[in-house]
Amino acid sequence: MIRVALDAMGGDLGPRIAFDGAVDILSRHQNVVITIYYSPCSGLNLPTPNERLSLVVCSDVIDGDEEIVLSLFRRRNSTLYRSLDALAQCSSDVVVTVGNTGAMVALARHILGLLRPKLYPALIRELYSNPLRCLVDLGANVHCPPSMLVGFAELGAAYIEALSDETPKVGLLNVGVESTKGSAVIKEVDGVLSNQSWPMYLGYAEGTELFEGEKNVIVCDGMVGNAVLKASEGLLSFMMKRFGNVDGASSLFETFYQTERRHGACLVGVRGNLVKGHGCSDLTAMIGAIEYGIDIARADLYSAMKARLCNEIL
Structure with a gap:
């Protein structure tokens, strides 16, 4: 039971x-x-x-x-x-x-x-369930030093391994993929993750990589993650209201929301x-x-x- x-x-x-x-x-x-x-x-x-x-x-x-x-x-x-x-x-x-x-x-x-x-604990949200893809953190921690973000990468990777047969591939959410971009904190985290044998680190991820691409663990601080999540959900809700009457659109949006994304987040x-x-x-x-x-x-x-x-x- x-x-x-x-x-x-x-x-x-x-x-x-x-x-x-x-x-x-x-x-x-x-x-x-x-x-x-x-x-x-x-x-x-x-x-x-x-x-x-x-x-x-x-x-x-x-x-x-x-x-x-x-x-x-x-x-x-x-x-x-x-x-x-x-x-x-x-x-x-x-x-x-x-x-x-x-x-x-x-x-x-x-x-x-x-x-x-x-x-430090973090909130993980599955962006997709098949293949498994997640965003971490979503708001459990707002002010994050480099060591905390490195821990989020490890938590996200362990989550992927526990719930799927996929190899965790970590990306660090940033304003660009170029090495010169990002805050001092982000650059330090990038250096630490690049030198670890686990989890597999694929470098910076831009916002366009949240829902597609090879990175299946997207790491950010809680303020950014919460804003990204709610903006994404708000956009989905807007599109369902605006285009829900278009033939086939409503069922497509509902399928994405109800079967591809779990409701709620997991505190790990x-x-x-x-x-x-x-x-x-x-x-x-x-x-x-x-x-x-x-x-x-x-x-x-x-x-x-x-x-x-x-x-x-x-």
Whole structure:
């Protein structure tokens, strides 16, 4: 059985999306059990618990706009804290949340711990699933020194190896491919990666290489990655609205969005499997995020990445 800990709070549309998503998932996946962590609120209709669906009442919710302060780590009865603690206690195999990204990263580091010392966690988003291609980081880290970006390359490469038969080929997102371009940080990362035997490093990548080309791990800092991702999603949404009525266009866009791209991102670099969904997730996106969590739990992603990054000499 795959055991999912689902943080139902924090999304823009409220816990109903998480409830309905869990019920849908359980109707289609017989080898999954879900524990929902929620906080009571007026007018909330709860799903009926059964042998594969449990409800855990929590007295605290971390809102999406809360700052990361020390008191966050004392809020042990928040839905996010308790779902992560279940993962730390090995009573779940994966956590899925649509809550506060900063709080999620901070609490995951605090409760779960780092996969490897000085290897900072990063959010990975699959741009394609077949062949597997990913972007890292998406916003877990905004200000990144060279060592952090080198770590992102290693995390992305380990992710590719764990979930596919493909060889990781890393590119460093830059304003151009010429050696003279880029900040001092980017140039230093380029030098370090060029001298490592693993992962395979193919040099700078321009924005045009995000969705095609031989590089399947695109590395950048969290501010750039988040902006790139949301701009890409915004463009896709715009095109669906503008050209959705054109013959064949709507099905093409929907196929790209729903089958070529998973919903949500995976936080890697902590000691456990964790999926972060969009705060604005609708039912389809919530279901997709839970299914993503099931996939990485079934592949035992954390253990595979740990073996690659901790038990071998890079």
